[in-house]
Amino acid sequence: MRSMEGGMTLLEVLLAMVVVAVGLFAAAALQVRALQATDSARHDAQAALLKHTQLERSRAADARKVQR
Template sequence: MHTKHRGMTLLEVLLAVVVVAVGMFAAAAIQLQALQAADSARRDGQAVMATHSERERGRR
């Protein structure tokens, strides 16, 4: 009953590091897109509020 314990090979470790790195880059790209979308929505909201304010001034 001899069990052979083997560690991970260097290739397996490098592959795991590559997989983790790709995942982190993908998460960073999604975060960047979310920040850009939030900024765009903020600017659109400000434009709508400015337009609404100008229309209200014109009614008086």
């Protein structure tokens, strides 16, 4: 008679590895999306800062014209 050991079968181990791999790939994809969003936000902030700087320079130039 065979004894019942509490070990895992090869199929269970492979299935667990597949589940872990899918989780890791999902986490990696999420990290890539976060990096893309961060880069996009940085570009938007730089564009807004540039526009604000140009607007302030224009206002300063107009103020100098009025003072003359």
